[in-house]
Structure formats: C-alpha cells, structure tokens
Amino acid sequence: MDTTLLPHPPYRVPIVGDVWGMDPRRPIQSMLRQVRELGPISVRKMFASEIVTVGGAELVAELSDDRRFAKYVGFHLPPLRRVVGDALFTADTDEPNWQLAHDILAPAFTREAMMAYHPIMLEVAWELLDRWDALAAVGHSTDVAADMTRLTLETIGRAGFGHRFTSFGNERPHPFVAAMVRVLRYADLSLLPPWLPIRRVLAGSAGQNRSDIALMERTVDEVIAARRAGAQGDAPDLLGQMLKAGNPVNAERLDPVNIRNQVITFLIAGHETTSGALAFAIHYLLSQPETLSRVRQEVDDVWGACDAVQPAYADVAKLRLVRSVLDEALRLWPTAPGYARVARDDTTLGGRQMRAGDWALVLLPLLHRDPAVWDEPDRFDPDRFAPGAARSRQPHAYKPFGSGLRACIGRQFAIHEAVLALALIVHRYDLEPDPDYRLRIAESLTLKPHGFRVRPHRRRTAG
C-alpha cells in the first residue's frame, strides 16, 4: 500500500521511526495515544517496518470481508506460533489444521455444550464466592484481576479438559499461570529489536523461556494422559472432541502434537481475556453508583433477596443489564486489543490501492472509540448495548471477538461464564474499592486492570 499519503505521528525520529511516546511495556496504550488524533487510518514506522493502523468503522467493514481479506498471522503472532504452531488461534486459514480443528471443536461450543458447562461454571463461581466470603469475614481486600484469573483458568480447565488447577486452594497462582505469563511476555517482547536493552531486561532469558514452555507442555501432557487413562470417560468437552470424536463429517483426527498445542492455546485464549473483561466490568461498575444499583435491581429480580440461590442456565439470558455492562467494558478495553488482516488479492481499502499480501492492523480500542459512531466515546455507558440499540449503529464498529471466519470460537462460553460470575458477585457483595485508585492497565498479550483491589462485604448477613 502506498503509505506516503497516510497521516503519521508528528515526531518521527530518523532510522528508528515513531518511537516517540512508545512505552514497550504498554504498546497498545501508547499506540492508542499516538494514532488517536490521526483519523481512521494512519501509519507508524517502527525501525524498518511500517504498520498501517485502522480504527474507522467504515474501513473495518471492508477489512471484515472474508472474500477480500484474511486473518494475517505474520505481524504479532509469530512468537506465539513458535510455541503453539498451527493450533486454532495462530494457524493460517489456508493451513489444513485450521479447518480440521475448527470442525472438530465446533460441537464443543453449541448451545447444548454450554448447558453442559453451566454447572461446572457455577461450581467454580461458588469457589470464588467462598474465597470472598472468607475475606469478608476478616475485612481483607483482594486483587480483582488475579481472582478473576483464578476463576477463568479454573473454568476452562474443568469445563474444557476435566482438569483442576486448584486455583482457589492456593495463595500463589498455579505454576502453569506463572509460566504462561512469562512465555507470553517473552513472545511479546521478542517483537522488539534484539539489541534494545529494555527487551533483555523485561523478557527474561531464553533458558527460562524454554523451561517455561516445557512446564506448560508437561502440564498439558498430564491432562491428556489422565483422559486417555479413562478418568472422565468420554466427556463431550474440548478434549473429548479431539481425542474421541474427530471430524463430525469423516472422523479425521488431529495429530497428538497438534492436540497438545490446541490444549495450550485454549488454556491461554480461554482465560486471559475473560478475566480481564470481568475485572474491567467490576471497575467501571464501582465507578458508577447509579448503574450499580440498576444492576443490583436486576439480579435481585432474578434471584430474590436470599444468598442461597441455584442459578439456572436460562437465568443468564435474563441478566440483560449485566450483559450490557460486560459489552461496554469490552468496548472501552477490548481485552484482546487487535488483529491484523491481509489482502488476499490486489484490492482497495477506502479507495487506496492494496497489493496482495499488504496488511493492516485493526486497533480495537481505537475502533471502539470511532467518533463517527460513538458519541462521548470515552464515557462508560452500558445503555449503548440496551436491546435494540445496536440496530442503528454501523455493524462493524464493535469487534471485541474479532470477525468472520476467524472470530472467537469461545465467545458464548466467555459470555455465559462472565455474566454468571458478575451477577453472582453483585448479588452477594458490596465491594469497597480503594477510593484513590485510578485505572491503570497492564498489558501482556491481553489487557487487564493493574493494582485494582476491592474489599468484599456481604450484603446480607445470613447465608
């Protein structure tokens, strides 16, 4: 694409490019600041490469056309691909294992599958509430993002693979999580030039990275071995689909190395993003007392004034405002903050020529604040997602779960899990934040609130 006519950040430094204002620990937030004033499409130069960044809904509508554009795995994903290969998230759409895995796993994400996960999600949510009851009894506070990570890792582990990480039994996060966080950080930072000192400081050693990957592989091999040994029979969950069922059309299977990579992929993709979304939602709810009391009204209407509730699968669909709060949190801070799209053949984007192979980055926090679509884009307002409100909106202005063929396969899973947990939390507790806390956002592959703590208090005294 001819990038000479595209706006770029004002303070361009020779050779290195648009590094002014770039914080290697917060690439997404610095990018957002750099390009926000530049309009729906702009270009940044980073050393030898140029990154075309798109945030206008009309342009994203074009990029969402799967006939003209495809997911591009060559920009920020190669380091992750070195860990999980051609598993679902990092595969090119044309690689045979993408379609095969997609077909094999689709039955694990149907409505029937969600109904089977519901009791497991509920069981894990109770464990979070037990932890918070204990904190409430002694008046302690807790880190919200860390506890949401316990919830979501435990949920995907049990619902997807029949594996317990015992996240709630331990004060420290599970070793898998610690290894995963370091592996993701290492992968993220390997996008920086190797001679930058900050990269070496933040990324840790190659040896540590290798042993972290080995730990993740070992954990997953144990999970697979336990299933093969028949502990949970033929559960129709993700692992069951891959080991037993195979492709619903011709019973073709994934090979064992690919299955291991799929499990690691799902353990990563299946929890980091959902936990961040929950933590942002709680943060915004506590910042808006009127919204909080409306949400409280909604959960009390569904579950009554007693803490001993047995939420049914169908209750989750009734919690419309809880859902809107999550949708709106994911608008302001889409926890998977972007994806890249590549032109399949020579084409155009907003009238500009694109050659086959040219690509652009969709920066979701920018799209979700496109001033042509959203008024007062920085304001948290869940009513933007009230039933029917989306009808009058540009349909491609909101993409927290990606787009088209390569959209998130776990969307319904994440929404069911998060609405259920958030509603149970609001139903049971008054949450007391630190009054001086200002939202700070930590970045790894995903975004999450940093240092956000609350003190839970039971709303009702008796159990």
Ligand code: MNH
């Ligand atoms: Mn999820 C792809 C966001 C929860 C498993 N996910 C994507 C993409 C986005 C995304 C965006 C597309 C990325 C791209 O185009 O490069 N995912 C989310 C968010 C949440 C989420 C914001 C929670 C909130 N994701 C989940 C859960 C699971 C999951 C839960 C699993 C149970 N996601 C995936 C997988 C893919 C994906 C697998 C890759 C799908 C594919 O390319 O075929």
